[in-house]
Amino acid sequence: MEFDTVIHGGTIVTPTESWQGDLGLVGGRIAGLAERLPGGARRIDATGRLVLPGGIEAHAHIAQESSSGLMSADDYYTGSVSAAFGGNSSFIPFAAQHRGQSVDAVIETYDSRAAPNSVLDYSYHLIISDPTETVLTEELPRAFARGITSFKVFMTYDLMNLGDRGMLDILTVARRHGALTMVHAENNDMVKWMNARLAAAGLTAPKYHAISRPALAEAEAINRAISLARLVGAGLFIVHVSTPEGADLVARAQASGLPIHAETCPQYLAFTRDDLDRPGMEGAKYICSPPLRDAATQAALWNHARRGTFESVSSDHAPYRFDASGKFANGAEPAYPAIANGLPGIAMRLPYLFSEGVAAGRISLQQFAALSSSNAARLFGMERKGALLPGYDADIAIWNPEETREVSLADQHDAMDYTPFEGMRLTGWPEHVLSRGETVVEAGELKAARGRGRFVARAPYRPDPNAPVEPELTPALNFGAEIRP
Ligand SMILES: [Zn+2]
Numbered sequence: 122m123e124f125d126t127v128i129h130g131g132t133i134v135t136p137t138e139s140w141q142g143d144l145g146l147v148g149g150r151i152a153g154l155a156e157r158l159p160g161g162a163r164r165i166d167a168t169g170r171l172v173l174p175g176g177i178e179a180h181a182h183i184a185q186e187s188s189s190g191l192m193s194a195d196d197y198y199t200g201s202v203s204a205a206f207g208g209n210s211s212f213i214p215f216a217a218q219h220r221g222q223s224v225d226a227v228i229e230t231y232d233s234r235a236a237p238n239s240v241l242d243y244s245y246h247l248i249i250s251d252p253t254e255t256v257l258t259e260e261l262p263r264a265f266a267r268g269i270t271s272f273k274v275f276m277t278y279d280l281m282n283l284g285d286r287g288m289l290d291i292l293t294v295a296r297r298h299g300a301l302t303m304v305h306a307e308n309n310d311m312v313k314w315m316n317a318r319l320a321a322a323g324l325t326a327p328k329y330h331a332i333s334r335p336a337l338a339e340a341e342a343i344n345r346a347i348s349l350a351r352l353v354g355a356g357l358f359i360v361h362v363s364t365p366e367g368a369d370l371v372a373r374a375q376a377s378g379l380p381i382h383a384e385t386c387p388q389y390l391a392f393t394r395d396d397l398d399r400p401g402m403e404g405a406k407y408i409c410s411p412p413l414r415d416a417a418t419q420a421a422l423w424n425h426a427r428r429g430t431f432e433s434v435s436s437d438h439a440p441y442r443f444d445a446s447g448k449f450a451n452g453a454e455p456a457y458p459a460i461a462n463g464l465p466g467i468a469m470r471l472p473y474l475f476s477e478g479v480a481a482g483r484i485s486l487q488q489f490a491a492l493s494s495s496n497a498a499r500l501f502g503m504e505r506k507g508a509l510l511p512g513y514d515a516d517i518a519i520w521n522p523e524e525t526r527e528v529s530l531a532d533q534h535d536a537m538d539y540t541p542f543e544g545m546r547l548t549g550w551p552e553h554v555l556s557r558g559e560t561v562v563e564a565g566e567l568k569a570a571r572g573r574g575r576f577v578a579r580a581p582y583r584p585d586p587n588a589p590v591e592p593e594l595t596p597a598l599n600f601g602a603e604i605r606p
Contacts, residue, residue, distance in 0.1 A: 122153060124161040126558055131167025131519065134174070134486050136495055136508050144172060146515040149557035153511065165553065167519050174490055174509055175210020175516035175554060176471050179246075179497040180360060180384065180435030182463065183214035184234040188250065188280035191450055191461055194440040194536040197238035198571055200467060203535035205241055205561045205569070207468030208551030210516035211506055211577065213497070215273060216245035220280065224249070224260035228269065232576070239574035240567070241556055242516075244503070246303060247272035250281045252291050261291075265298045268578025270502050273303040273360065276342045277410075282309050288349045296355035299581030301382075301500065303358040306342035306367070307334060307411055316458055325456035327404030331394035331412040333457070339411050340366035347374050347381055356380035356584045358500065361437050363389045363411040365421035372430040380584030382500055384433040385422050387473040388413060388464050392541060405448045406539055408457065409439065409464045423483055432496040436470040439463020442538045465537045469528065475520065476547035502580035515558035518551045526550055534567075 124145035132139050133154065145153035145161065182193050183200035195203065197214075204212050216231035218224050224247065235243050247264060249256065249272050261272070274291060275281035283291065288304075295302045315333040319325070324332075343359055347370060350357040362368050362383045374381040392413045397404040407413055425431050441447030441461035451459040466473075471493055478484040484492070490508075498507025505514045526532075528542045554562040561569040 122147065124152060124158065126163045126165065126515070127158050127161030128165045128167050128172055128517065128519065129158065131170045131172035133172045133509055134490050135510065136487065136490065139486050144509060144517070146558045149515055149559070151509060151511055151513050151515050154509070165519070169521075169523075170552065171486070171520040171522050172509065173518045173520055174494040174507055175518045175556065176208045176493045177497040177503065177507060178204050178209045178212035178436060178438070178467055178470065179433055179501060180386070181212055181214045181438040181467055182440070183438070184231070185215055185217050186219070187461070188219055188278060191441065191447070194442050194447060195438070196536070197235045197243070198240070199534065199536040200438070201239040201241040201243070201574060202567055203468045203533055205554050205567070206532065206534045208471040208518040208520065208554060209241060209467075210518065210554060210556045210561070211242040211503065213244045213246055213501060215248050216269075217248035218250055218256075220251040222251065224256055224264055228264060235574070236576065237572045240561055240569040240571060241574045242577050243574050244501070244577045244579050245269055249274055249291060250283070252283060252287055257290060257294050261294055261300070262298055265300050265581070270299065270579045270581050271301040271303060271358070273305065275305045276346065277305060277307040277309040277312060279309070285345065285349060288346070289353060292350055292355040292357070293353045296353055299583065301356055301358055301582035302350070303360050304346045305361070306339060306346045306359055308338040308341045311335065311338040311341070320456065327402065327408055327457050327460065328394065328398040330408050330457040330460075331397050331414070334410055334412050336364040336366055336414065339364050340370060343367045343370050347371075347379070350381065351379060356382070356582060358382040358384070360384055361386050361389070361411060361435075362422075362431065363414055363418070365418055368422060368425040368430050372425065372428070375430065382432050383430060384435045385426065385431045386435055386437045387466055387470050388437070388541065389422055390419050390477065391473060391545075393419070396541070402454060405460045406443060406541055407464065408448075408460050408462055409437070410462045426478070426492060427484055427488065431492065432500060434470065434474050434492045436466040437463070438465055438467035440465040440535060440537050442536075444538065464541050465533070465535055465539075466541065467535065468533045469540065469542045472528075472547050472550055473542065475549040480522070480548040500582065502582060503577055504580050506577070515555055517555045519553040520549055520551050522549045524548065524550045
């Protein structure tokens with residue numbers, strides 16, 4: 122076979138093993154793997170390097186308005202460029218429906234934001250905040266049919282929260298059409314009650330954000346979300362799990378064979394609520410929801426990442442600058458509930474996970490590939506991405522596992538004016554990122570043209586066909602089918 126590109130001499134990481142050899146590409150796809158491949162119009166020397174599946178960032182907020190109308194700092198150009206410098210070959214940001222909006226119009230809007238700008242292949246998860254009858258019966262099925270086969274819903278925030286009944290309706294639609302429901306699980310009333318108590322006591326500094334959203338609010342909502350999904354026999358993906366209590370509930374559901382999936386994010390592994398108590402308003406840089414926790418939580422979350430409770434580690438990149446366009450859109454020293462929620466980290470997700478996971482000996486290379494790429498491909502239906510196997514897209518990240526570098530804002534390439542990871546020393550960095558065989562980033566330089574990324578139509582969600590089914594799930598499935606034919 123005549124290869125257009127051969128990546129030679131690297132340690133190739135496949136889903137089952139790592140071995141030293143060559144990878145041959147033809148027409149943007151992986152065409153051959155062998156100890157030694159001759160030829161190749163272009164040969165990339167990967168001696169001493171790791172050859173990994175390009176990352177798939179499955180949780181990012183790009184060119185997205187919040188429910189209060191605040192625009193994220195990154196558009197599809199800066200967002201995708203930053204993702205590429207961080208070792209990603211594709212990403213799945215959100216396309217958010219706010220109340221009163223049609224889903225068809227939302228998708229059209231995001232197409233116009235992404236297509237001309239993205240340097241990486243992309244898809245969207247919808248965010249649904251207004252599940253009207255038209256949305257449930259016409260617009261969502263239409264979105265699924267065009268390959269947008271996942272969406273996120275919220276159990277918190279007054280302008281987003283669907284309520285249990287709304288959750289049941291939409292989970293049923295997802296199950297019927299083979300879509301995956303993602304959920305932000307925090308008990309809305311617990312948080313609002315805490316906010317009111319703290320406000321009454323005049324406790325409004327950033328550090329009170331952590332207290333206002335207790336671990337129990339997450340655990341309660343995760344337990345309820347799993348129960349709602351079980352009633353209708355639907356799969357569920359719980360985003361940004363931040364507590365051991367929540368992760369334990371997910372692990373227990375998985376052990377009983379339920380199609381419950383979850384992710385955590387680097388910020389819950391890297392930072393604690395002490396970061397919210399930095400001098401002045403610095404703590405605002407660390408406000409995200411669910412909030413940062415403590416050191417014991419970090420250890421427990423790492424354990425769940427290693428055990429496979431978390432199938433993905435995602436950035437939840439939600440870029441709001443440290444100025445009036447972002448964090449301080451509501452004034453220079455607002456009370457914590459008025460500070461924009463979210464941390465930037467799309468370029469740091471993989472270097473952090475590699476350094477603190479692989480280099481620190483917490484996870485294997487196979488686990489890194491699974492958490493950074495392969496599992497997201499499988500769960501979210503990117504059928505030709507996420508593994509270095511013949512026939513797959515040549516989405517590849519070549520890493521130098523030895524390089525140690527100090528994190529700085531200049532390395533982020535996003536539109537932000539800070540990175541919470543500033544000054545951290547990390548070992549293992551991506552050097553060369555390819556997407557469908559084309560170099561996107563090489564030796565610290567962007568090589569890709571704006572708009573080269575393509576929309577990826579994703580396959581329907583199928584629960585793991587090998588997972589044992591909990592006996593009591595079957596009646597629930599039938600029950601759901603009976604009352605909702
Ligand atoms: Zn998010």
